[in-house]
Amino acid sequence: MSKRIEVRDLDVYYGTFRAVEGVTLTIEPRTVTAFIGPSGCGKSTFIRTLNRMHEVIPGARVDGEVLIDGNNLYGPGVDPVLVRRQVGMVFQRPNPFPTMSIRENVLAGVRLNNTRMPKQEADELVEKSLMGANLWNEVKDRLDKPGSGLSGGQQQRLCIARTIAVSPEVILMDEPCSALDPISTLAIEDLIEELKTEYTIVIVTHNMQQASRVSDKTAFFNIEGTGKPGKLIEYDDTTTIFSNPSVKATEDYVSGKFG
Amino acid sequence: MTTGTQAPRVIANSYTAGKLPRWTPWAVLAVALVVSLGAAAIMGSPEGEFNWILGIIGGVVLFVFANWLLSRLVEGARQATNRLITSLVTGAFVLALIPLIWLTLTVVVNGLPTFLNGTFLSQSMRNVVGEGGGALHAIVGTLLITGLAAVISIPVGLMTAIYLVEYGTGRLAKGITFFVDVMTGIPSIVAGLATYAVFALIFGEGVRMGFAGSVALSILMIPVVVRSSEEIIRLVPNELREASYALGVPKWRTIAKVVLPTSIAGITTGIMLSISRVIGETAPLLIVAGFTASMNYNPFSERMMSLPVFVYTQYVSPGTDAQFYFDRSWAGALTLILIVALLNAIARIVSHYFSPKTGR
Ligand SMILES: Nc1ncnc2c1ncn2[C@@H]1O[C@H](COP(=O)(O)OP(=O)(O)OP(=O)(O)O)[C@@H](O)[C@H]1O
Ligand SMILES: [Mg+2]
Numbered sequence: 001m002s003k004r005i006e007v008r009d010l011d012v013y014y015g016t017f018r019a020v021e022g023v024t025l026t027i028e029p030r031t032v033t034a035f036i037g038p039s040g041c042g043k044s045t046f047i048r049t050l051n052r053m054h055e056v057i058p059g060a061r062v063d064g065e066v067l068i069d070g071n072n073l074y075g076p077g078v079d080p081v082l083v084r085r086q087v088g089m090v091f092q093r094p095n096p097f098p099t100m101s102i103r104e105n106v107l108a109g110v111r112l113n114n115t116r117m118p119k120q121e122a123d124e125l126v127e128k129s130l131m132g133a134n135l136w137n138e139v140k141d142r143l144d145k146p147g148s149g150l151s152g153g154q155q156q157r158l159c160i161a162r163t164i165a166v167s168p169e170v171i172l173m174d175e176p177c178s179a180l181d182p183i184s185t186l187a188i189e190d191l192i193e194e195l196k197t198e199y200t201i202v203i204v205t206h207n208m209q210q211a212s213r214v215s216d217k218t219a220f221f222n223i224e225g226t227g228k229p230g231k232l233i234e235y236d237d238t239t240t241i242f243s244n245p246s247v248k249a250t251e252d253y254v255s256g257k258f259g
Numbered sequence: 260m261t262t263g264t265q266a267p268r269v270i271a272n273s274y275t276a277g278k279l280p281r282w283t284p285w286a287v288l289a290v291a292l293v294v295s296l297g298a299a300a301i302m303g304s305p306e307g308e309f310n311w312i313l314g315i316i317g318g319v320v321l322f323v324f325a326n327w328l329l330s331r332l333v334e335g336a337r338q339a340t341n342r343l344i345t346s347l348v349t350g351a352f353v354l355a356l357i358p359l360i361w362l363t364l365t366v367v368v369n370g371l372p373t374f375l376n377g378t379f380l381s382q383s384m385r386n387v388v389g390e391g392g393g394a395l396h397a398i399v400g401t402l403l404i405t406g407l408a409a410v411i412s413i414p415v416g417l418m419t420a421i422y423l424v425e426y427g428t429g430r431l432a433k434g435i436t437f438f439v440d441v442m443t444g445i446p447s448i449v450a451g452l453a454t455y456a457v458f459a460l461i462f463g464e465g466v467r468m469g470f471a472g473s474v475a476l477s478i479l480m481i482p483v484v485v486r487s488s489e490e491i492i493r494l495v496p497n498e499l500r501e502a503s504y505a506l507g508v509p510k511w512r513t514i515a516k517v518v519l520p521t522s523i524a525g526i527t528t529g530i531m532l533s534i535s536r537v538i539g540e541t542a543p544l545l546i547v548a549g550f551t552a553s554m555n556y557n558p559f560s561e562r563m564m565s566l567p568v569f570v571y572t573q574y575v576s577p578g579t580d581a582q583f584y585f586d587r588s589w590a591g592a593l594t595l596i597l598i599v600a601l602l603n604a605i606a607r608i609v610s611h612y613f614s615p616k617t618g619r
Binding site: 051058080081082084086093096097099108109111114159166 | 428496498499500501502503504505506507508509512513516517520521613
């Protein structure tokens with residue numbers, strides 16, 4: 001169910017501004033990879049190129065290759081819609097659909113794609129996804145209430161449930177816990193631990209403890225100065241990055257000397 | 260311990276300030292009105308009659324000043340300014356309300372008796388001179404013509420708006436925006452003449468039909484639909500579109516199932532405004548749909564009456580007994596207002612049921 005991601009010499013642009021330069025890395029299936037780095041270094045920009053979400057911004061484009069199990073996402077004739085069905089994404093700010101109930105939000109990926117699904121099966125999917133996102137017990141009595149009536153943390157878990165309901169192969173998370181309290185954060189970290197058995201997970205975080213708790217590998221991005229492109233500085237096992245990094249900048253960043 | 264009883268000290272709270280009781284403005288207003296009306300009554304107008312309008316205006320001006328002065332003396336400069344601005348803003352609101360209430364009252368008072376006379380809503384004007392007759396043909400005509408105009412304008416306008424927000428980039432979008440803006444300013448009589456010119460080319464000189472009226476109204480309606488829908492669709496947060504894309508939903512389905520449902524309330528309101536804008540149009544219909552005293556259910560042939568034109572013709576060409584014609588004119592105006600009010604009520608209900616739900 002999960003896939004290997006290979007990125008080869010990727011440059012990412014907003015119009016003429018090069019936001020990320022020369023990233024090459026390989027993400028193994030069924031692992032959690034954390035992206036860390038100072039604000040503005042291009043983590044969000046880079047993670048959005050992994051499911052072709054980058055190009056929805058006018059003028060945005062990409063140079064280089066991203067291979068998922070050997071298929072180049074930026075090859076000719078690739079349909080971004082098919083890519084996104086395989087590579088799900090959870091955003092920094094929870095964004096449930098305001099017109100839909102909790103149940104409809106979970107089923108959104110199925111319903112919006114017009115897939116017919118018998119009620120029985122839909123009920124099971126809703127329960128399984130909400131269980132998977134650690135939200136079932138909190139919302140099982142009000143599945144028909146609007147999703148926007150949940151707390152921020154609950155909304156974020158609803159968005160995760162919505163993402164896993166379409167059973168993608170890869171899940172990208174851009175600072176999924178930045179708006180959450182420690183308890184919801186722990187719930188989501190536990191969830192990532194469980195999801196890891198089935199999915200390849202990439203997570204952006206500003207929280208060093210979180211990166212060291214949940215991830216197998218860590219990529220450190222940095223930027224030389226404003227207007228300069230962000231670069232991948234070091235990519236290694238999480239334990240190595242946090243205990244014995246080979247680049248001085250990484251050591252400074254993870255030990256809190258700058259950033 | 261030899262301390263004697265200490266007198267309790269009153270400590271002034273440093274956040275307090277002088278404060279007038281809540282009812283002060285009303286009391287000031289009442290006094291100001293009494294004083295001013297009294298003065299007006301004593302002095303009288305040059306013609307020697309009691310000029311109550313001047314009295315009220317004077318009273319209001321006096322109130323604004325007295326209220327400010329009183330507050331300034333008791334509460335200080337900041338509160339006084341606050342009260343002054345409150346008076347001005349409230350005054351502007353009341354001023355805007357006066358014509359509205361006056362208009363509604365006049366139309367109801369003048370139009371209601373004829374409106375309820377039994378024949379007004381059930382008969383046309385065929386073979387009627389003087390009393391009786393009705394506006395059924397005009398009501399049917401207005402509903403048909405405006406309905407067809409809506410059928411043309413809503414899809415065209417809505418899709419243009421979607422194009423501008425979701426797809427449009429570069430020159431074409433700029434061009435469309437420019438022409439929509441120009442179209443917004445077209446005088447309605449020009450729309451009527453242009454439509455007549457086109458229909459005359461196809462059907463020959465002197466053509467009159469309800470459908471031509473619908474086309475003329477569409478020219479006026481489309482830009483309003485485009486503009487209002489565009490503004491509303493732009494308000495839908497990008498995050499929702501991205502959430503939908505991230506689930507592997509294609510763009511057009513994202514628009515149809517996420518963007519439009521999220522903005523449906525605003526779009527409905529905009530469409531209703533555009534209908535209200537054209538339903539009272541007289542000039543273009545006078546040219547291309549003409550006027551008639553008989554019923555015509557077919558918008559694709561022959562002249563067709565509409566309510567604004569009915570109001571106009573009843574007023575400008577009263578027959579033998581003019582009062583009946585004037586009464587019918589007022590009743591026609593009342594009908595028009597009622598139709599618009601009804602449409603607005605429906606729009607409210609629609610947007611209430613479809614708009615995004617919040618709360619638990
Ligand atoms: N839509 C956009 N248009 C143009 N430039 C952008 C856009 N979004 C981001 N950028 C620029 O790209 C660079 C990288 O931004 P990005 O959002 O990827 O940073 P980040 O590492 O995610 O930061 P943070 O940790 O604050 O989320 C920044 O210089 C930013 O100004
Ligand atoms: Mg970011």
